[in-house]
Amino acid sequence: MARTRNSLETRTKLLDAARDLIRAKGYSATTVDDICLAAGVTKGGFFHHFESKDQLGVAAAEQFSNMAVQIFAAAPYQALEDPRDRLLGYIDFRIAMLGAEISQYTCLLGTMVQEAYATHPGVREACDAGMTAHVRELAHDIEDAKLLYAPKASWTSESVGYFIQSVIQGAFIFAKAKQSPEVAVQSMMHLRRYLESLFEHQ
Amino acid sequence: MARTRNSLETRTKLLDAARDLIRAKGYSATTVDDICLAAGVTKGGFFHHFESKDQLGVAAAEQFSNMAVQIFAAAPYQALEDPRDRLLGYIDFRIAMLGAEISQYTCLLGTMVQEAYATHPGVREACDAGMTAHVRELAHDIEDAKLLYAPKASWTSESVGYFIQSVIQGAFIFAKAKQSPEVAVQSMMHLRRYLESLFEHQ
DNA sequence: AATTACATACCAACTAGTCGGTACTGAATT
């Protein structure tokens, strides 16, 4: 049985398995054996690619971050000309994502950092970096929309970006608790309403 | 050495230890031995009080819920007459709580349900119950405020309650990621602004 | 020939949970 030897592919398989398992069971409850089994790789293979479980966690956070960048960069709302429309398009896009399976739309970074923030500094840092990068990306559109529609507002674009992410992360928690995205959808609609009020057309 | 034998006290010690440890390390990473050590109880004592670790998780969620009821029932803003003021008072109260240590203000239920929702049904249920009860409590003031200030609004009081909790839960995630409450404070101020806009004085 | 990319077997430490025993309590019996 000739095994294909493709280092990058094996690594990606491990990271994908880690992403899915950690989203479902959390970081601590996901074992290296779990990940190996799901990825079809043995322990030896795992530790060839990653020095430790923690380092895999960091790598998984980075990979998730990159995946997110691609998804949102390719999303249809990016084509809209008005930054306000792009921002609301982003929210609508995230609401639409709630139609998928719960394990598909929740955030690996938010899930991991909850458990890891005090005990796994590297993982915490990687999650923070990923979430902060996403906020910064969003903040561009927010800043542009502010200049157009609310130049005198006292809030900062960055704080609005973090607020958006807070609502989304919190909405995921309720989706998990209720095993249904209904409440999350409602929360994101409130968020949308708030953003509309921040950038009101005169 | 005469041991004081107070069953309830021992149980409470175990639940308090569990609360603090799980908030810091998460549910899975917190071992029964950890909890026993922190509570000054042996394994035998632990399993005398709880059938399993999961059952402790459920009990800890319930205890946390009860504690929250007491804290908010005794909070100063409850004395305000206007339901809108009470609601904003609640937000201000939660913002003030962010001045304490991170392990003191985060939510055990939100932390646990993230890890446990798919693998520990009893824990998930207990977390859901606690969070839902808190939302219902909030929803009373929201409903009263709505009747006074926004009788024709299309949103439901319950959905606003869940939105508030989503923001708070999400804010905790960022407080953990950043190891600082600054972003959380900002997010809760945005939340406050939104609530003000929902219940505008004419 | 050397290096890379795995597989296999293994280990020490840790895991939730068990079990036999002990110490104290309070009510019933003597």
Add this chain to the structure above:
DNA sequence: AATTCAGTACCGACTAGTTGGTATGTAATT
């Protein structure tokens, strides 16, 4: 008032299985 006795509260050693990680081997690639 002393004694018995059942029940509760708790201890701590133990177990079977799991954990992250290692040591060593080997086939493919360079």
